[in-house]
Amino acid sequence: MAFPPLTHRDMGNVLKASVTLKTMEVRVLAASHRTFSK
Numbered sequence: 001m002a003f004p005p006l007t008h009r010d011m012g013n014v015l016k017a018s019v020t021l022k023t024m025e026v027r028v029l030a031a032s033h034r035t036f037s038k
Contacts, residue, residue: 006014
């Protein structure tokens with residue numbers, strides 16, 4: 001299945017989504033680390 005060519009806006013959305021995911025991941029890791037270190 002071929003992907004349609006990405007526009008600059010699509011690339012921006014993908015970048016934003018991955019950054020958001022990474023931020024959430026870091027927050028979850030920090031929260032769980034805080035919980036376990038008590």
